[in-house]
Amino acid sequence: MINQNSQCPDIRRVAIVGSGLSGLSAARLLTEQGVSVTLFEKSRGPGGRLAAKRVTGGSADIGAQYFTIRNPEFSRFLERYAGPESFAVWQARLGFQQSDGQWQPFPEEARYVGTPRMTAISRALAAGLDLRAQTRIAHLARNDRLWTLTDTDGGTYGPFDAVIITAPPAQARDLLADSQLPALAAKLEEPVAGILPCWAVAAFFESPPCSEFEGMRPDHDVLYWAGNNSSKPGRDDQGQWWVLHGTPQWSAANENTRAEKVANDLVMAFQDVTGTQDAPAELVPHRWLYARSADTRRPGCLWFAGEGIGLAGDWLSGGRVEGAFESAEALLAAMSAP
Numbered sequence: 001m002i003n004q005n006s007q008c009p010d011i012r013r014v015a016i017v018g019s020g021l022s023g024l025s026a027a028r029l030l031t032e033q034g035v036s037v038t039l040f041e042k043s044r045g046p047g048g049r050l051a052a053k054r055v056t057g058g059s060a061d062i063g064a065q066y067f068t069i070r071n072p073e074f075s076r077f078l079e080r081y082a083g084p085e086s087f088a089v090w091q092a093r094l095g096f097q098q099s100d101g102q103w104q105p106f107p108e109e110a111r112y113v114g115t116p117r118m119t120a121i122s123r124a125l126a127a128g129l130d131l132r133a134q135t136r137i138a139h140l141a142r143n144d145r146l147w148t149l150t151d152t153d154g155g156t157y158g159p160f161d162a163v164i165i166t167a168p169p170a171q172a173r174d175l176l177a178d179s180q181l182p183a184l185a186a187k188l189e190e191p192v193a194g195i196l197p198c199w200a201v202a203a204f205f206e207s208p209p210c211s212e213f214e215g216m217r218p219d220h221d222v223l224y225w226a227g228n229n230s231s232k233p234g235r236d237d238q239g240q241w242w243v244l245h246g247t248p249q250w251s252a253a254n255e256n257t258r259a260e261k262v263a264n265d266l267v268m269a270f271q272d273v274t275g276t277q278d279a280p281a282e283l284v285p286h287r288w289l290y291a292r293s294a295d296t297r298r299p300g301c302l303w304f305a306g307e308g309i310g311l312a313g314d315w316l317s318g319g320r321v322e323g324a325f326e327s328a329e330a331l332l333a334a335m336s337a338p
Contacts, residue, residue, distance in 0.1 A: 140181075147161075
């Protein structure tokens with residue numbers, strides 16, 4: 001069990017709001033310690049930004065495009081709980097464009113993807129956990145040091161000794177404010193301001209639109225990233241699905257623009273960068289309101305021992321996929337500290 005200081009009893013039951021990688025990591029690590037964990041997810045399934053959209057003939061990774069493993073603990077965690085078959089190295093030629101227009105290769109480093117899609121990792125991590133999908137938590141209420149959660153349909157859950165919130169900071173702030181915890185909500189105002197949006201589109205080309213790279217980060221006002229999703233291991237597409245991400249500034253300026261226009265603008269930017277004249281046969285857009293943190297100087301996690309509330313997420317630990325795991329790990333350490 002997680003031991004608390006003299007002000008708090010042992011933590012035996014924990015509610016986790018959000019089932020992205022940080023929520024799933026916390027759930028797995030807590031369960032390993034014998035703690036009873038219930039995850040609440042507003043979407044149809046787990047994963048957060050390890051997301052894939054169903055497209056004609058398969059799926060496309062619409063969120064995180066790949067991840068690195070620099071922490072051996074993260075590697076061991078994935079091997080144990082997701083299984084080696086759920087992810088693989090993406091042997092891709094990646095390039096970035098300098099301000100003078102010249103292209104350079106990405107630094108040499110192993111880059112991983114879920115197989116046959118990013119969600120393979122989150123699905124494997126979630127297997128066997130108590131996950132309540134399509135359940136949006138509206139507020140928290142505390143009575144005699146125990147928490148009860150209420151969803152937007154009026155359903156109640158609990159009691160819990162502690163609550164971990166792994167939603168993006170804007171959603172976490174609103175949940176805390178709606179739970180009559182204004183002091184905690186106020187602590188998230190600065191992080192909320194630093195979260196950047198991203199428009200994404202999966203575009204299907206019947207013939208390869210680019211042969212030089214499988215992934216690229218251009219020096220462009222509109223296009224931030226373009227990746228050949230069909231080149232990733234485990235994909236078996238007829239033709240090529242490319243995933244295009246808009247720059248944070250352009251995405252913010254077009255937050256409420258029609259999805260069809262956004263998708264067409266991203267394709268035009270891709271054509272501008274690559275020189276291709278081919279038009280995609282199919283477009284699948286997606287808007288990420290909370291895509292990445294502009295500030296990588298974060299404390300790793302937030303733990304409010306007096307309230308029994310913790311926050312974890314990649315936005316608290318550098319913004320990378322691996323940071324989501326490290327944030328969950330740091331939070332559990334904080335919860336165990338005397």
